[in-house]
Structure formats: structure tokens, C-alpha cells
Amino acid sequence: MTILHGVKTPHDLLYRERFDVWRHEPRTQVLLTSDEPGKTWHSHVGVVTELFDQLQLNPDNTLVMMCGPEIMIRIACNILSHQGLRPDSMYVSLERHMECGIGLCGHCQLGPFFLCKDGPVMRLDRVVPFFGKVGV
């Protein structure tokens, strides 16, 4: 398992102790990055999508679960697609402004989906026609 996590500053890294535990789990890789590292940061500096260069993925044996800003998700899906991952191997959490939360008002609508009741976690191949250009 590989965990990639990006923060704006080291202070924004929540549950820091969990990353330390996961880092010591067998067959687990933790890659962290910070946009604004400060003096105590010893991991990568930059945006989280830069970490994908450090991955050695087997597209036939990889499942991706991703959350974060939608622009980051779009860029990451594009990178992963170019690394051979299929859209049905990627799950994305698509947050929207929600009002009713029961599929009536349409505030969270993405194509035919209401993310309040159909999501917010969606398999990429189901939403890619409505998700914008991700290169898949």
C-alpha cells in the first residue's frame, strides 16, 4: 500500500502519529509533501501530484482511492491514466455544495448523479464523461 498525502504547511498535517505508524507497516510506503515546508519538514516539498513520479505502479494490481480538491483529482487521474491505470481502478471523492442531502434540490448534481446520495465516492469510469478532461 502506498499513501500519498499533501499539506499546505507541516502544521496542517493531521493525525501525524498515524503516518508514523503506517510508515513502519510492512509493504507500506508513505509519501508526504508540503507546499510551504518550514524548517522542520523533511519530506518532499511541492504539490501532491509531484509524488506520482516516485510510484512504481502495476496497473493490473493497483486500486486508487483519492480525495482532495477537484483540480488535484483531475490532474492526478490524468497522470495515473498515463501510467496505465484504468478508470475503473480509480475511486474519487467528489465533494459538492449540498443542500437537501436526499437527491431533490440538484445542488450536488454531476451529470445524472446526485453526489449526496450516489456518492460522494464514485468510480472514475462512471463519472468521467461528466468530470471534464482527465485524459482517460
Ligand code: FES
Ligand atoms: S444536495 Fe440536494 S440533490 Fe444532492
